[in-house]
Amino acid sequence: MTILWIKALHIFFMVAWMSGLFYLPRLMVYHAQTDVQAVKDQFKIMERRLWYFVTPFALLTLVFGMWLISLYGKEWFVAAKWLHLKLTLVTVLYVYHFYLLVLVKRFAIDQNKHSPRFFRFLNEAPVLFVLAIIILAIVKFL
Structure with missing residues (x-):
């Protein structure tokens, strides 16, 4: 029963983590599109708070997965x-998670070097990793 x-909990924290990872680059798309400093400043706050909000979910996903x-x-x-x-793909998602922190920090000092199109790709690419991870965990075909 304990294993269930x-x-x-592993799945719950993974879903919460992925929700944040899908939303954060979407904020960056909008941030990269604006030239209004007040709007940029608001996005900076939202991006920083979201990254720090979902990071414990990433850690708890790892803890329960290792358990x-x-x-x-x-x-x-x-x-x-x-x-x-699966663990290889999950490792890529953790690298992605911390790459988003790098981008959050660049936005924080108004040093973004990427276009909204880059952030759209960044927003959509992890979906394929998550799909592959879920298929591997459910189907276990290897």
Whole structure:
């Protein structure tokens, strides 16, 4: 029974984290489109707060995921080839998460170097990673 609670919390925190990761680059699209300083300043606040709000969800996703792996055991981990690919994709999402912090900090000092189109791509690309991760976790085809 415990493992089901841990899975449920892992999934909940992952969904909360992904919600933030999908929304933050969308804010950046709008931020990159404006020339009004008061609007830029408001976006800076929103971007910073959102990044710091979702970061604990990223950490809790990791904690509950690692807890699950430890409960299933070393032999299961070695045999679960699908999980190795999933963890690789998850690692890319954590890199993406911290890259968003770099962008938040650049916006904070008015040093954005990217177009709204760049941020649109940045907003949409992680969806494919999340889809692949979910398929691997549910179907376990490797």
